[in-house]
Amino acid sequence: MRHLPRLFLPTALLVITACGGPRDVAVRVLIPGADSALAPSASLPIVALPYDRDSVLAAMEAQAARPRPHSAALDDLFARYQEPFAAYTVAIARADAFDDTLAAIRASLDTIARSAPEYQELYQRFADVTDSVAAADRVGQAAEQRLTATREELGGPIESLRVEVRAWEDLTFSGYDTLVQNLAESKMRLPATDTTGTDGWASLTLAPGKWWIYVRSWDAHDPNSEWYWNIPVTSDTVVLEPSNGQRRPRY
Template identity: 45%
Template sequence: MSRPLVLLALVLAACNGPRQVAVRVSIAGPDSAESPVPGAILIALPFDRDSLLRLLESRAVTPRPHVAELDSLYAASRQPFAALSGASARISSIRDSMLRPRTDTARLRSELSRSEADLAQARRQVDAIRGAIGPRIDSLRRDVTRWENSTYSAYESLAAPRIRGGGRQGAVPDTTGPDGWAHVRVPPGRWWISSTSWDVSDPNRYWYWNLPVTGDTMRLDSRNGTRRPRY
């Protein structure tokens, strides 16, 4: 085989072989700035898991239970948790400022004192709302968990042929490092990457991503993720 043909064969083999995809996960903080998410679990699948979940939900005998009541309870607790998160972020910012040279230390100490008082008040409000509605939320969530266990029980059996049909391996997991980056090695073919992360301003919601792999670098952030309730 001539040298040009050998080089062409090597290029084609590389194109058809496994590839490494760099993935960064970040979320918006209380100040709306994107921050990396360490320890986020990434799952690469050779099919769109959302379409499979929607199929199973369409076959459910009953819809997801208690959605309206849980939404109402979550709304009641959102403001106290947001106040707690905001006060905590302000305290961290003030303490960082106090470490810088040539700062107005007296002013910052006054701001720190006020923010610490706000934090203490926010904690009292959060404790009160948890005591008032927490048990009801836990009870409703147990019903939702039973519904999910029943509704999605056929997930693995439906996913298996979608994997075998393309002659591909199953889920490819990885975890982001301290900088929010992970490197996922995926075989040839179409793949989707899914992940979740906490919502820093609302413990009753989380960030969710399920995106097709379209290049060698992916960024999962607040622009292409969705915030979902924790039903």
């Protein structure tokens, strides 16, 4: 068998790789909103990688001189912060719902004659909801004050521990960018990116070969956690949601 000269090997590989042709992959991201219902996540960066980033990070972390610091301490602080934060978001959502109801009733009143029988009934409903709005606002203000006090108490300790965690990460994962760049170049496939639209959809054009979709998204219920995905592409449509992702602390 005749061997190709080394000089022409990369070109030959590119020709072989291209034979399969690129494919379009649609990706959608759905995350729980403040009301816990799944909703599209807009303006979110979507990255397709020709390697498994989790495996790379795990291999580098296995060689660290010491384990990741302060995980247990940060978990405890995050838990103490999350409860008043959740109470505040629920209170604000409830107040917003009452405001929307009040606006809808007001709009209906503007279309009904005051002498009409249904006007008085609707006006009483307007008065009742107005009282509910005032009560919800008081609850929201109390929740905000509690959250502010918690932030002032825990913000400093959380940040000081995070500084040490970031220093550990900088040391442990030093050289990561060069390593994954070499990995991508060895596979002759560079990462592909797109950003989700208002409907949560993004589109990627991927060359033949193995790919992983990597995405990180905010968590509406906890500012100290995030949704994370790093999953292999096995079809032309990938839907990222809590069932196939991870809810991880933001150390």
